[in-house]
Amino acid sequence: MADEDRTRDGARAGDEPTGRPASHRPRTVATGLNGRTLRRLARTRQRRRWALEGLGALVCLGLLVAYLGTRSGPESDGPVGGAGGVPAGATRPTAFPAADGHATDTGPALPGLRPRERPPSPEPTPSTSTPAPPPRKPGASLLSVSRAEVPAEVDLTTVGARDWMHWGLRGGTSTVRKRSGSGEIVDAGGRGNRIGWDGNQEVVRWSDGAPERFDSGSSNGVYTCGAGNGFTLAVVGSGAPRTVQLYAGIWMARGRLDARLSTGGPVSTVRLEDPYTSQSAVFTIRFELPKDARLVLTWTVEKVFTEHCGNVGLQAVALR
Structure with a gap:
């Protein structure tokens, strides 16, 4: 009877309408909140x-x-840091000798500086040179000076076909010359105490030297500290055009090369400067002089950027 009532009257209150499962029943959540x-x-x-x-x-x-x-701050107008304008953390290059001649090993001069990398100078000093001299009268003297970066390796036997000279192989007073060379290169001294060291970034080699016949790659040279000190060289004229290549450098200083002729005329000047670390250069001097007249070269410290032996260095000179 109950089944008949369900069939006749439909689902009881609370049952799902016929044909729709209970699981699909619409649900109403009573929240007690109105739409607003x-x-x-x-x-x-x-x-x-x-x-x-x-x-x-x-x-x-x-x-x-x-x-x-933290990444970008105002640039300094000049060297800052310790005494003598040394940047904070700057020390001497590896194996750079102290003023007493004893080598030190204090690491690179500027943190993160790679060999042969050139930091910008805060005091760019224009160099004067005469790479293209005006026409001259026959028999008149000729002089021009230029500067370039030194190759990583220099063969003195090749570049010094007439004569060459090297300094510092066995200390501050040691020299090696081209065997059977012309003898036209003259070491005329200079101011300051010469100290030998073996830390040049570039190396030189030779196969016709005296007293050392061979060397496969020397990084040795000499240097002298303090403003006004330096080296003086002379090259004797022969009446024919000649080319001199001077391999030199600086450490935390400004070096000045003056080239003049004993016969007179203007002085040609080229500078090399680095307030932070060491730097090398090859100076090329082209000249023509009557026989026995002389080209005179002075390579001196014009300014230092540290109290600790700002200097100029000399490695070699070649003549062809």
């Missing part, structure tokens, strides 16, 4: 989310500004 209150709550949540996102963006922006402030 729900919309107000939704807007409140949205504003809170926007506020949090804005705060996060401001924090990120502040971190970015702080990072950029």
